[in-house]
Amino acid sequence: MKYFYHYAVMLVICIFSLGTWAEAHADGKIKMMFGDVQSTSFFQKDTIGKGSPSKPTVLSAPSDTVGKDSIDQSDVIVHYNVDPTKPHMGKDSVYIGAISRFPFIALPQYLKGAVAGLYGQETSGEPGTVQQAVIIRGLSHPVFTPYDIAKNKPLIILDGVPLIEDPTLVYDIQDYALQPIGAATSLQTIVDMDNIESIKVMKDYSTAGIYGPRAANGAIYITTKNARPGNRRLTVNAYTGFTGTPTLTTINAEYEKNFRQVFYNRYSSPEQQDAFPAYLSDSSNTSFYGPSNWTDEYYEVTPLVSANASLSGGGARSNFRVFAGHTTNASGADDTKFGRYQTAFYVNMLPVKWLTISSMLQMSRLNRDRNRSLSERFAETRFFPDMSTPLAPNKDMYGLFLNEYDKVIDDNVNNSMVGRVMVNFALLKNLNFSPRFSIDYNENKRDVFWPSTLMDGNNYVSNYFGYNERMAFDNILTYDHRLSDNTNLLLEAGMNYQTDAQKYNYGVGYRGPNDFIRVNVVNGNSNDENYLRSVGFIPYYYADRTYQRLMSFYGRLTYGKTNQYKLAALLRRDGSSAVQPNSRWFNSFNFNGEYDFNYHFEADFLQQLKLTASYGRMAIIPFSDREAAGPYYTSGLGWDGNRSMFSYNGVGTINRPYDTGWVGYDLPWSYNDLANVGLEAGFLGKFTIAAEYYNRHTQDIATTVPTVAESGYRYEVLNGMSVRNSGVDLTVGVNLPQDESKKFGWIASFNIAYNNNKLTALPGDLQEIILGERKLIVGERIDRFWLLNNEGIFLQDADVPKHPQDGRPLTYNGGTNFRSGDPIWEDVNGDYNIDDQDRRLMGNIMPKYMGGFYNQFTYGRTDLSFQLYFHLGRQIINAGAAKFFDFVNTDEARDMDAVRDITYWEKNFDDQAYPLYNPWSAVAPYQAEQNLFLEDGSFIKLRSLSLGYDLTDVINGSKQTFSRFYAYITGNNLLTFSKYSGRDPELVNFYGYDNGLGIRFPRTFTMGVKLDF
Secondary structure, X not given: XXXXXXXXXXXXHHHHHXXXXXXXXXXXXXXXXXXXXXXXXXXXXXXXXXXXXXXXXXXXXXXXXXXXXXXXXXXXXOOOOOOOOHXXXXXXXXXXXXXXXXXXXXXXXXXXXXXXXXXXXXXXXXXXXXXXXXXXXXXXXXXXXXXXXXXXXXXXXXXXXXXXXXXXXXXXXXXXOOOOOOOOEOHXXXXXXXXXXXXXXEOOHHHHHHHHHHHOOXXXXXXXXXOOOXXXXXXXXXXXXXXXXXXXXXXXXXXXXXXXXXXXXXXXXXXXXHOOOHHHHOOOOHHHHOOOOOHHHHEOOOEEEEEEEEEEEEOOOEEEEEEEXXXXXXXXXXXXXXXXXXXXXXXXXXEEOOEEEEEEEEEEEEEEEOOOOHHHHHHHHOOOOOOOOOOOOOXXXXXXXXXXXXXXXXXXXXXXXXXXXXXXXXXXXXXXXEEEEXXXXXXXXXXXXXXXXXXXXXOEEEEEXXXXXXXXXXXXXXXXXXXXXXXXXXXEEEEEEEEEEEEEEEEEEEOOOOXXXXXXXXXXXXXXXXXXXXXXXXXXXXXXXXXXXXXXXXXXXXXXXXXXXXXXXXXXXXXEOOOOHHHOEEEEEEEEEEEEHHHHOOOOOEEXXXXXXXXXXXXXXXXOOOOOOOOOOEOOEOOOOOOOEOEXXXXXXXXXXXXXXXXXXXXXXXXXXXXXXXXXXXXXXOEEEEEEEEEEEEEEEEEEEEOOHXXXXXXXXXXXXXXXXXXXXXXXXXXEOOOOOOOEEEEEEEEEEEXXXXXXXXXXXXXXXXXOOEEEEOOOOOOOEEEEOEEEEOOOHHHOOEOOOOOOEXXXXXXXXXXXXXXXXXXXXXXXXXXXXXXXXXXXXXXXXXXXXXXEEEEOOEEEEEEEEEEEOOEEEOHHXXXXXXXXXXXXXXXXXXXXXXXXXXXXXXXXXXXXXXXXXXXXXXXXXXXXXXXXXXXXXXXXXXXXXXXXXXXXXXXXXXXXXXXXXXXXXXXXXXXOOOOXXXXXXXXXXXXXXXXXXXXXXXXXXXXXX
């Protein structure tokens, strides 16, 4: 296939590099340290690699040494890895030494609580799921759909390669967006923390601006452990452990019958009593009335295993590093597992003193055993059998159900390759030219077969194949000149061209001939009139693709005086094919500066006092090319939500996107204006504090707004929405290293962030719009719930208020009279009718305060560390409790509301905390969109507790076999402190609802070793 051409190119380049390395001289006139070398001076902060938490320091002008190898002044200084962000990296780095012990699998899991202002969310404890995200400094776009989640994500960069993720277009053909089609595996699982040197979070445009529109929401820069010169070094890391089983309260049919009986006794009619569910009527049925021990089949102690090794070595002019590893992760619930195989190659060469070549290739294979959730299965198949009788809570009956999974095919595989080749030409002593080619390619495959025994007599087959490909070409010209008065001038000019290609093919089939034929067979006789027509299954086919191009030019000037000040300016011009032709190009800028007051005084108490500031404007790259051409057509004809009708009577059919909205012309770029002011201080050489205030105004956002019904469209897409995020990030660090006697040491880092968002404008000068179950009002937060305000219950009909003029009683949506047993909802506008006009904005989905607290204590060779993680000032809709109380409507529904997974038999709420409304009432008294189910979702978690011991001297004795032999034990997800009545205040979806679908976060225990030979 043509997309494998890029595989071949990268492999040939790397093989050539390896061959050249083998022939290179071990030593030469120019000695070079191949690593993360800065290309200039100015004030910087320590990267938190294996050292202490973030400690602001002031670095002097660059010396004439690189690493430990001195370079002759007459020679040209070259750097193989001149990354454009290096001279401008921020202080927000992650403590790799701590998180590398965690048995996690995806980047968001590692980053939660690690950096001020960074929000990480997992909607499930299932390993490898795509339903997780990282957001930096709040929401720039309201979140209504999975598209909007993607719009808020930062750019992830691996060794200078901007990573690509699965496209959101895979949701287009779905009615329920619980999971995307395909493997639904997070591509952020390709990061193995044992192969990572540093992770830096770039939050303002003084650091992230170099990546332009791709980093409009910030960036996370990951640097792997690269090849370095020196003796050959072998490193081995491994851990093993297990997941624990949770303690929870299960219920059976007796509990549910007693729960419902109260409502039946008070409100039901004889007809309704006759319709009492059959599975609750027979108390002799031990499947439902027996022990509720389904957890014995659902939860189990599951092993966790990880092992990796790396080998590095070579001389100053050519060196290499090879990394390989395997990780098996699990949640301990519903037989969900995740496996990753990974290898990486690094080769650096200096064939001549003016030429440096470096190459990196990382390949990963991801295998995911997904959950057996009924909800996710029926959401994917868009087929709902009769769900009036749920799965039985007895483990024997549940075990029979699970036995049917022996007939199931559910294969989910991702293949990933990330590669980079960079060449640096030292044209003059201070002038470097660095062209670079990088590629990120991944495949996503899913094969499914579900037998008729699990699908109410209807079997199902589907096949998915998709790929994402990003190629980037960078050219960077750098002039670095030090002036005689100890000042430095850095000039940079760059060009970037990025092309993205994303495509998928998806086929599904219903009602196969039997459960033994698990493929969609077609008539292969080309002479037959039914040639290529499906023989067994009823097939539907889907396909989509998108291409995007981004072209960028930029220039940056940085001028500063060592240990005193720095001034910088960035100008860039970006053009994207995803923007309409008349607005294809956008001009961005950034200005930033630093001033260190320590230049004017010396104090034993205060070692550093630095003021930083920046202001910039950056375009936001569209995440879809859907609006790029203006009005468009779609092949979305069909009935009952079936969007697979591409032809009628053999004639191709297309239609306007009447449901998704009209797209017109003159849709420009949206952009961010971002201001940032920071103050950093260091005390006594051991204590640091860094505080930053930011104000980000996201403007000209394109959004759907309701339009006139006469047009045939429900919505139209317009620019003009604006959102402002402002807040403060605070980080406090302590670094008390062990003294010469190595008795006691203490490293600590505490971070907390406050964020507030506000809608400042809507398209067409609107002041409010309603989109689904959400309402946006100018001047309010964009993440608020839109709810009815509950004030009690009508105990009798006489309590229902009546209009003073015409005497009509209070109504619901203008047609249903309130009666006894109905809720009292606040009539906000006083019109004696409860409708959407009486809903209020309440609570907020995103936390107002969030952060983390890491501590590491050392005594001798022993260290003890722990991490706390917290979210404060957020609310959750307990949709699981609402669904349990709304049993009348869920029993009779044949859609997603009726699906009850085995976790239905888990008690996650206090049934005595809710009033007894009439569940048969037409006003839907237990709808989730009321503050009756709004709860405080704040929490504090003890995420990890670790104990380690350095055994190097004990193991070595007199042989000196190991340069390091470190052993540790770690426990994760140990304690949660929260007022929330549900399972876990983190187990909510991106829209703030706890619908009970996510798997619990497992409590894990591991022990591991880190060895250096």
